[in-house]
Amino acid sequence: MMGLDTPRVRAVVRKELRDYRRKRSIVATMIILPLVFLIEPVVTIFLAPSAEAGSSLNTYVVIPLLYLLLLPVIIPSTLAAYTVVGEREQGTLEPLLTTPIRQQEFIVGKAAAVMIPSALLSYVVIGIFLIAVELFARARISSAIFHQGPILLALFLFTPLLAGWAIVVGMAISVRASEVRVAQQLGMLASLPIIGVVFLLAVGVIHPTFPAALLFALGILMLDTVALRIVSRMFNRERLVTGVKAAGT
C-alpha cells in the first residue's frame, strides 16, 4: 500500500463531518440511538434487588456492561453503509473519482469520518452510564460494576476496534450495494459476530479476564486492518462508475 496523502484524507474527513452535521436525520439518529441503548442497562442496574449476591449479582452487573459493547457496532453501521453507495446515489461519486485521490485515501478518510463521532458517542454514553451508576445506583451494585476490571478495560479498548469492524463491514457492503437502504439493512449484519461474543461472555463460555480482553483487542485490531485492505481492493473505480468490474483488475 502506497503512503497516504494526509491532507487529502483530512479533506475527506472534514467534508464528511460537515455533511453529517447538516443532515438532521443523521444527527438525530446518532443522538437517539445511544440513548435508547442506555435504557436497558440503566433499568437493569437500577431495578437490581439489593439483596442479591455472588453469581446472581454478577448477572445483573455483567450483562448491562456487555450490552454497552453493542453501541460502537450499532452507531456507525448506518453511516458506514452510506459512505460509497450514498455518494453514488447523490451523483457525487464520479466527480470524486476523477480527482487524484487514491482509493486507500478515500477509504481511510471515510472510515475515519465515521469512526470519530461513533467512538466519541460510544465513550460519552458509556461515561454517562458509569457516572449514573456511581451517583445513583445502590452501593453494592455500584461497587460490583467498578470491580469488573476486565470488562471495563474491554469497553475502553473495544469501543474503537468494534466501531472499526462495523465501519469496514458497512463500507464493504456499501461498495457493492446498489441502494443506500439495502446497504444499511445489510450493514446491521456487522453486529452479528459481536452479539455472538457477548452471548458467549454472558453465558460464561468465555471468561472475562485481563489477558482475554487484551487478546481479543489484538485480534479485532488485526481483523480490522486486514478487512480495511480488502475493502480498499474492492474499491474498483470502473465497477463503481459503470456497475461492471474492469477485466483484469
Next chain:
Amino acid sequence: MTATALVRISRRSSGSAQPSLGRSWKVVVDGNIVGTITRGQLLDIRVEPGPHTIHVQSMRLLRSPSVSFDASAVQVVGLECHARSEGVLFQGRLFWLLASLCKHDIWIFLDPDESVEPFENSETATRVDSLRPSSFLPAAARINTPPRDGPEGEPALVVDRLTKRFGARTAFSDVSFEVAHGEVFGFLGPNGAGKTTTVRTLGTLIVPTSGSACVAGIPLTPENEGEIRQRISIMPEAPGLYLRLSVTENLEYFAALYGLHPAGTRIKDALDAVNLADRADDLCGGLSKGLRQRVGLARTLMSDPAIMFLDEPTSGLDPVAAREVHDLIIGLRQKGVTIFLTTHRLDEAEKLCDRVAILNTTLRTVGRPAELRAQLFQGALLLKTVKPLSDAEQLFSQIADVESWRSDEPGSYVLSVSDPNATAPEVVRALVGAGADVLSVGEAQHSLEDIYLQLVNEDVEVRSS
C-alpha cells in the same frame, strides 16, 4: 544566416516547491502563444535578435511570471514574478546545473552559444521549433511529437484505436483522433453511442479493452492514472455537488483533493471566472440547475487542467442557463483552454467547437464542420426567381457545371454544382439572359445537423440491411 537565441523553458519534473502552481503552462513570446509546458517537459524556442518578452502563464486564473530580455545582447533586461508563482531566468549553459539545484518551478534559460538557421519569413514569433527531450528529464516526460493543428506543440490528446467492451457489448470500438492544445473538440453521437464511456476511459475511470491514448502528454496506463487525473478535469453530465455544503466548501474539498494550497485565491478566481463570486456562501442545494452547472465548471477550472472534459454540460438546462454555459465555454476557448465537449446538441457543437467527431460506437468522422460539409455533401446553389422558369430544364442544362437540379417549390431551385462560388455568376447570367427576375442566388448551407443525420442514418441503414 543570422544567429538566433535559443530559449529553453522547463518545469521541474518532480518535487515542486510551489505546489500551488498550475499543471499546464502556456508560453507566450511577444504576445504569441508558442507552446505549453507541463511538469517535467522542456520547450525550446528560438528567437531572432532583438528585445523579447516571455510570459509563462498558468491558465489565466493566475497571474504569471514574465521576463523581458534582449536576444541580440542575450542579456536579461528585467524579471518580474508574481509573488505566488516564482519564475527564474538563467543565462548560459553553466546554469543548467545551478538551475537543477534550485527549487523554482519554472526555469527559463538563454543560451547565447546556440546558433541556428533563421526562421523563414514572418513565422518567427509563433513557430515552435521542437519539444526536445533533455537528459535530465524522465523518459516518460519526453515528447517528440511534432506540432499539429497550429502552433501549440504536441496534441493535448492522442487516441489510437481505443476500444472498450463490457462483455459481449461494445461501448466504442477502434476510435482514433487527436485534439490540439487550445482546441474545443466536440464529441457528438446519439444516446448510447459511447461518448460518456470514452470520456470516462480517457479520464482513467474505465480501463480500455485495447488501443492506446496519451492524455495531456501522459500515456494512458494504470501506472499513470494518478498523474493523468492530476492534469485533467472532468465535469460529468450532472455536476455532482454536495448539496448541504456551500459553494466555497464544495470547491475547498476538491481543491484539497487536487493538492491546491492555498486554495483561497484559486477558489476566488474560479468563482470569478463563472460569475459566481456573490453566491460563494450559498448552499449548493439552494442553487438552480444552471448555477450548479456553473459551480461544476468552476470546480473543473480550479485545478488549472491541461484538458477539460465536459460531458453534456447543458443537458437539462433551460435555454437561458444553457446560453450562460455556452458563453463560459466561449470565454474559455478565447483563453486557449483545451476542451473536450461531448454533446448531442448539434447547435451547441456548431457554435462552440473548432472540430467535431461523430461517434456511433465507431468513429464516423472527424473534422471541422465546414470540412465535413464538403466531404459529405456536394456543393449546391439555391436560387429564387419571382416567377417559375418556363423551361428550367433547358436553361440549366446549358450550364456546364450544373450536374443536376430540383425545384422544391415554384420559383425555388436547388442546383448541384461542384464549385458554387465559381458557378454562381454563370447561373445569374443565364437567368438574366433568359429574362428571369432573380430574387436571390446563394450557396446552399448544410448544417451540422445534416452531417450528423447523414452519418447516423447511414448506420441505421447498414444495420437494417
